[in-house]
Amino acid sequence: MKSLIDIRDLTTGEIDELLTTALDIIAHPDRYARKCCGKKLATLFFEPSTRTRLSFEAAMYELGGSVLGFSEAQSSSAAKGESVADTVRVVSYFADIIAMRHPKEGAPLVASMRATVPVINAGDGGHNHPTQTLTDLLTIWREKGRFENLTIGLCGDLKFGRTVHSLIAAMSRYAGVKFVLISPDELRLPGYIQTDIMERNGIPYEETTDLAATMPALDVLYMTRVQRERFFNEADYVRLKDSYVLTPAKLETAREDLCIMHPLPRVNEISVAVDDDPRAAYFRQVLNGKYIRMALILKLLEVD
Amino acid sequence: MVIDAISNGIVLDHIRAGLSLELYNILGLDSLQCSVALLRNVSSRKMGRKDIIKIDEIIDLNFDVLGYVDPGITVNIVRDGKLDRKFRVELPERVENVIRCKNPRCITSTEQELPHIFKLTDKENRIYRCIYCETRAKGRA
Numbered sequence: 001m002k003s004l005i006d007i008r009d010l011t012t013g014e015i016d017e018l019l020t021t022a023l024d025i026i027a028h029p030d031r032y033a034r035k036c037c038g039k040k041l042a043t044l045f046f047e048p049s050t051r052t053r054l055s056f057e058a059a060m061y062e063l064g065g066s067v068l069g070f071s072e073a074q075s076s077s078a079a080k081g082e083s084v085a086d087t088v089r090v091v092s093y094f095a096d097i098i099a100m101r102h103p104k105e106g107a108p109l110v111a112s113m114r115a116t117v118p119v120i121n122a123g124d125g126g127h128n129h130p131t132q133t134l135t136d137l138l139t140i141w142r143e144k145g146r147f148e149n150l151t152i153g154l155c156g157d158l159k160f161g162r163t164v165h166s167l168i169a170a171m172s173r174y175a176g177v178k179f180v181l182i183s184p185d186e187l188r189l190p191g192y193i194q195t196d197i198m199e200r201n202g203i204p205y206e207e208t209t210d211l212a213a214t215m216p217a218l219d220v221l222y223m224t225r226v227q228r229e230r231f232f233n234e235a236d237y238v239r240l241k242d243s244y245v246l247t248p249a250k251l252e253t254a255r256e257d258l259c260i261m262h263p264l265p266r267v268n269e270i271s272v273a274v275d276d277d278p279r280a281a282y283f284r285q286v287l288n289g290k291y292i293r294m295a296l297i298l299k300l301l302e303v304d
Numbered sequence: 305m306v307i308d309a310i311s312n313g314i315v316l317d318h319i320r321a322g323l324s325l326e327l328y329n330i331l332g333l334d335s336l337q338c339s340v341a342l343l344r345n346v347s348s349r350k351m352g353r354k355d356i357i358k359i360d361e362i363i364d365l366n367f368d369v370l371g372y373v374d375p376g377i378t379v380n381i382v383r384d385g386k387l388d389r390k391f392r393v394e395l396p397e398r399v400e401n402v403i404r405c406k407n408p409r410c411i412t413s414t415e416q417e418l419p420h421i422f423k424l425t426d427k428e429n430r431i432y433r434c435i436y437c438e439t440r441a442k443g444r445a
Contacts, residue, residue, distance in 0.1 A: 083415050104411040106436020110418065125409045127437055192433070192440060196425060 003112040003119040004296065007130040007166045012173050014299075015137065021295035022138050022288070029062070032294065035303050036065030042095035043069035044087065044111075045122070046078055046102040051264055051286065052122050052131070056099045059293035063303075068095060088115040097301055100124075118300040126160035126227075131296065132263050133166035135289035140171075140220060142288065143259040143281050149176035151217050155244050156182075156224035156269055158189040163263040164224060165193055172201045179205040180214045184243045186236070187226065211244055216253045221246075223262045223269050223282075247271045254279070261285055313338075314365065315380040316357040321345055323374050324355035330369055330402065333359065368396035372403075372432075395430060398423040403432065403441045410437040 004010065010018075025032050041060040045053050048071070057067045070076045077087060084102065088111040091098055098115060100108045101122040108121035123129040140147065152171060154164050158181055168189075171177050179198065181189050188207065198205050208214055215221075226241045228234075245268060246260070262270055262282040274280050297303075319327065324342045327333075333340050338361035348354040362381060370377050371393040381389040403422050405412045412418050412434070422432040422441050432441040 083417070084411065085415075102411070103409075104414060105407065105409050105438075106411040106434070109436055110411055110415070124411075125437075127409075192438065 002300070003108075003115075003121075004130050004300065005109050005112055005119070005121045006128050007133045007170045009130075015134070015170070018134060018292060018295045018299060019138055019141055021298060022291040025291050025294050032063055032298075034064040035298060036060060036063035036301065039063075039065040039097070039301060039303075040095045041065060041067050041069075041297065042091045042098045043067060043071070043122075044076070044091065044098055044100045044102075045069065045071045046073040046076065046100070046107070047123070048072055049101055049123070051289070052101065052129075053099075055286070055289045056120075056122065056131075056293055059290050059297060062290070063294055063297060065096075065297075069099075084110050085114040087111075088119065092116040097297060120296065120300065123162060126162050128166055129162045129263075130166055131289070131293055132163045133170050134292040134296065135285060136163070136167050136222070136261060136263075137170060138288040138292045139261060139281055139285040140259065142284075144219065144257075147171065147174040147177070150174075150219045151178045151180065152220045152222060153180040153182055153211075153214055153218040154189075154222045154224070155211055155246075157187045157226045157240075158183040158224070159187040160227055161224040164189070164222065167222065168193055169197055172197050172203050177203060179203065180218065181205060181207045182209070182211050182214060182244070183207075184209060184240055186240060187243070211246075212250060212253070215250065216255065218254065218258060220259045220261060221254070223260065223266070225262075225265065225267055225269055242268065245269055245271060246274055248273050248277065251277065251279070309385070310358055310360050310382055311385045313361050313382055314359045314363065315382065316359075316370070317354070317378040317380060318348070318351065318376050319355035319357065320374050320376060321351070321353035321355055324357055327357065327370070327373055330373065331365060333357070336361065336363065367393050368399050369402050371396045372399045375430075395424060395427060398435075399432065405434040405437065405439055406442075407434065407437050407439040410434060410439060412436060 043053050043056055060067050084107050092115045097118045099120045099122045100111050102124050105125040105127035108124050112119040121130055158164050228237050258279045260280045341358040343356040345353045375395045377393050379391055400419050400421050404420050412420055421435045423435055425431050425433045
């Protein structure tokens with residue numbers, strides 16, 4: 001495996017291997033503290049991000065490596081019109097591995113075709129975000145102890161929510177998984193994910209606009225933010241942004257062992273009053289992101 | 305109407321009626337110096353109506369393009385007045401610079417030099433998707 005562009009690039013065995021490594025890192029962080037000494041990670045972020053970029057950087061530092069890069073397109077040569085292909089060719093001379101976020105869909109794939117070092121897709125527009133998916137998988141594993149026989153509610157922006165698309169692709173591999181797709185009509189899941197992933201694999205799913213009605217059936221509730229940056233029209237964003245707000249009252253019918261996840265940042269789709277509920281896993285999810293990225297960096301750099 | 309038989313050339317037969325002009329343009333046949341005949345709405349027992357293209361020279365053809373536009377096309381290569389090879393084109397696994405991605409969020413929308421590559425993701429329904437953003441190409445009936 002040279003690069004990670006799409007979660008579907010990984011076999012189930014490779015995902016298991018990454019999860020196993022991440023769990024070992026959590027148990028024995030000291031064993032990994034110098035694994036990447038002398039190695040450099042380039043974080044090429046053409047779009048603003050706090051969490052993902054800092055998570056990658058923290059992951060590399062905790063492996064003993066170092067980090068270089070930029071955090072917005074304006075401070076890179078892209079502002080001068082340089083192509084993605086040229087940028088990564090240059091960066092390949094300076095770094096051992098690249099993590100790239102880009103607003104255009106497919107940019108990290110282009111990068112992986114041209115770079116001579118591994119490229120990790122750290123999010124390409126509304127398309128894919130495989131390391132968030134690995135984060136989500138580690139979180140589900142740690143919170144639920146299994147991947148099989150789970151009913152997963154996906155709520156909010158399912159149209160542009162790349163984390164949702166990748167999570168469906170990954171979880172569709174496991175037996176007994178069922179999805180409940182909760183969104184306003186305008187933000188429904190793209191048809192190709194339903195046909196190419198869920199229907200082709202015989203995965204049961206239902207679409208609804210009613211979060212409250214489906215709440216009692218859920219093992220996992222994955223909330224998402226309606227993302228202002230994905231709308232060409234501000235009026236549409238304003239109309240849809242508050243479609244779903246999770247509050248303690250809405251959780252009254254939920255299972256005792258429900259796992260509430262969110263890729264963060266949240267705006268107001270989860271009330272802060274939910275944060276103290278032990279079922280709220282979204283801050284633990286952030287920490288899991290650092291561990292799984294450590295495991296991924298080790299695997300792509302082929303460090304034992 | 306009579307079109308002379310060719311002695312060295314290519315006959316594209318069983319083209320779905322109405323597609324020959326599109327193929328002529330996509331294949332760039334207008335740039336050839338040799339004779340090229342387009343026959344439209346020819347009677348066919350099998351198809352009812354069909355189009356035929358006759359090219360009076362053996363040239364390099366992009367069979368992927370033919371397969372993408374119409375996988376029912378039969379290619380006949382004629383040498384010295386005899387049928388040298390006859391085969392049916394297939395739906396290609398991928399096509400390059402035949403379809404353009406229309407997704408404004410795709411990297412191809414801003415990086416003009418990138419080839420527009422589509423891959424076949426559903427053979428049964430002839431669905432092609434952009435390799436970069438997975439947007440579906442407008443299908444052919």
